[in-house]
Amino acid sequence: xxxxxxxxxxxxxxxxxxxxxxxxxxxxxxxxxxxxxxxxxxxxxxxxxxxxxxxxxxxxxxxxxxxxxxxxxxxxxxxxxxxxxxxxxxxxxxxxxxxxxxxxxxxxxxxxxxx
Amino acid sequence: xxxxxxxxxxxxxxxxxxxxxxxxxxxxxxxxxxxxxxxxxxxxxxxxxxxxxxxxxxxxxxxxxxxxxxxxxxxxxxxxxxxxxxxxxxxxxxxxxxxxxxxxxxxxxxxx
Numbered sequence: 001x002x003x004x005x006x007x008x009x010x011x012x013x014x015x016x017x018x019x020x021x022x023x024x025x026x027x028x029x030x031x032x033x034x035x036x037x038x039x040x041x042x043x044x045x046x047x048x049x050x051x052x053x054x055x056x057x058x059x060x061x062x063x064x065x066x067x068x069x070x071x072x073x074x075x076x077x078x079x080x081x082x083x084x085x086x087x088x089x090x091x092x093x094x095x096x097x098x099x100x101x102x103x104x105x106x107x108x109x110x111x112x113x114x115x
Numbered sequence: 116x117x118x119x120x121x122x123x124x125x126x127x128x129x130x131x132x133x134x135x136x137x138x139x140x141x142x143x144x145x146x147x148x149x150x151x152x153x154x155x156x157x158x159x160x161x162x163x164x165x166x167x168x169x170x171x172x173x174x175x176x177x178x179x180x181x182x183x184x185x186x187x188x189x190x191x192x193x194x195x196x197x198x199x200x201x202x203x204x205x206x207x208x209x210x211x212x213x214x215x216x217x218x219x220x221x222x223x224x225x226x227x
Contacts (some may be wrong), residue, residue, distance in 0.1 A: 004157070033214070035217075040219060042203065042217045042218055042219035042220055043203070043218060044217075045159075045214065045216075049213060055205075082148040088155070090157055090158070092157075092158075102148075102207055102213050102214070102215060103148065103160045103163060103207075104150075104158070104160065105160070106157030106158045106159070106216060107157050108156060108157050109155065109156065109157055109216070111155070
């Protein structure tokens with residue numbers, strides 16, 4: 001089984017709808033991240049969490065919110081989806097800095113289309 | 116904003132040739148990582164080089180780091196069609212929260 005899983009893998013929705021993307025991991029990592037990827041722009045950080053009680057905004061958090069339900073689960077919500085949020089979304093995890101120098105492990109991605 | 120920028124944006128070579136990709140960054144770093152992404156899939160970690168290291172090898176991969184020039188290179192030797200992917204560098208800025216910042220990637224195509 002994959003260490004980092006994302007659901008759904010693909011989603012098409014309409015402008016104004018609320019969408020939740022879910023991420024689960026079995027690596028036992030405390031640190032979890034949400035990124036979006038757009039063609040030609042690489043990965044941009046949306047939110048990150050260093051443990052269950054810690055939530056931090058990333059580079060492009062506007063229009064998004066997150067919930068860290070447990071060490072293994074980190075959800076990303078689009079409160080009111082808009083077309084420019086059409087992108088490929090990745091969840092990632094990492095161990096603590098001392099043990100892993102922050103190597104990240106990525107999920108397979110969720111392709112979101114907002115019409 | 117991207118800390119690291121890869122060059123070239125796209126690279127097309129024949130199987131068996133070497134592929135070299137470069138990454139330049141702006142501020143001092145703790146370490147630099149290279150990742151690979153097959154089309155539409157999640158990124159996979161390839162190699163990490165620390166700021167006090169100058170060269171590192173892993174199989175057919177060779178990474179160099181020049182902190183004085185704020186640059187790194189990834190060399191893939193004897194490339195294979197299966198190496199076709201996008202390659203990203205990720206830098207971890209000194210004094211930061213140890214979160215890698217990704218560049219925009221180099222798209223590598225290896226023709227059989």
